[in-house]
């Protein structure tokens with residue numbers, strides 16, 4: 001049941017203001033996105049058209065707190081197929097970005113952000129790794145990136161790196 | 163032809179066979195790779211958390227290449243899409259460019275339009291060309307049957323890639339495999355996603371996505387699956403045993419990076435192509451192709 005006092009009519013504008021979110025209002029609920037979605041094919045709890053409807057209806061808290069916004073595999077199938085050029089993959093990114101700012105980031109993405117911030121890559125590079133690379137005839141790679149640490153500290157939401 | 167080789171996070175640590183074979187193939191066909199040590203993560207892993215941070219990290223890498231006057235060659239599909247998207251967005255949108263450049267200014271860099279960014283497979287197809295490659299083939303792989311997994315971000319969103327391939331019915335990698343003499347075996351849903359991006363979110367769904375594809379691929383008799391992205395390879399190769407035990411199935415399907423395949427056909431020693439780093443051993447395939455193990 002939707003209770004209208006829980007709805008936030010401004011939510012769609014909030015999403016539209018995010019990078020890649022501008023086309024959300026164009027959706028006419030045709031369902032092409034859902035039909036071609038490979039995640040949906042495995043698990044029906046994931047339904048991109050429904051997520052867009054929930055956003056347009058203003059179900060802000062329910063969308064931002066939900067697990068399913070993190071399930072988009074960013075395959076861009078819906079992005080290419082949508083007759084209205086809604087750019088759904090980017091809308092999903094926008095929703096995840098807002099959720100991260102509100103403190104609802106999925107732990108797996110939080111960990112990825114922590115690693116990138118600390119090491120400039122998804123992996124910590126140790127001497128051992130560069131020794132191994134040398135054995136394979138590959139050049140050494142850099143271990144730390146102070147400027148990536150700075151960029152992430154300056155621009156990621158505070159709660160993400162805590 | 164000269165490119166700065168963009169490795170990203172995963173390849174230099176977990177996909178050295180991809181890197182080794184790409185470097186060897188490049189030497190053989192007159193592509194010069196330069197290494198810029200300051201290249202970092204492409205930005206993709208933080209895009210879901212904050213698209214702006216991802217954009218700035220991507221712009222930083224592009225600016226580093228621009229400073230050296232280099233073009234960028236990528237090996238990973240995710241790096242390709244994030245860097246290409248940032249390049250386009252920042253070249254076309256002055257307002258965003260100024261915002262990003264304000265951040266980059268703090269670390270002494272500036273984004274300027276004009277850096278070419280391409281996936282290695284695209285360079286092989288578009289800039290080297292099948293004809294030129296075919297003249298360098300020294301070993302016919304005609305006894306081998308291979309299926310291809312493209313991976314999403316090599317093709318989509320199609321608007322990013324100037325239609326160099328048909329996103330609905332691509333053929334660039336088919337042509338690149340076919341030039342080695344190997345037969346390319348089509349299979350059901352060949353363009354579907356590997357699931358890699360959500361492995362850490364819901365492992366069950368991600369592994370089911372990969373399983374479905376492995377089922378479809380092994381419905382035919384193939385000697386190997388060919389990939390062009392480390393994320394996809396991790397799903398099909400590193401996670402193959404896990405999928406086998408979880409779903410009580412058996413595949414034993416070697417997963418090769420495309421430059422390993424081309425490298426064999428160019429007559430390069432399999433040791434230099436990193437075959438011993440492949441987790442699903444490809445010895446049967448090498449023997450079949452007449453390669454010394």
Ligand code: SF4
Pocket residue numbers: 026027028029030031032033034048049052078081082083084085086088
């Ligand atoms: S395909 Fe596009 S228009 Fe159709 S429901 Fe999905 S987002 Fe809306």
Ligand code: SF4
Pocket residue numbers: 033036037038039040048071072073074075076077078079088089092
């Ligand atoms: S981009 Fe996300 S929502 Fe769209 S089809 Fe792929 S997994 Fe589904």
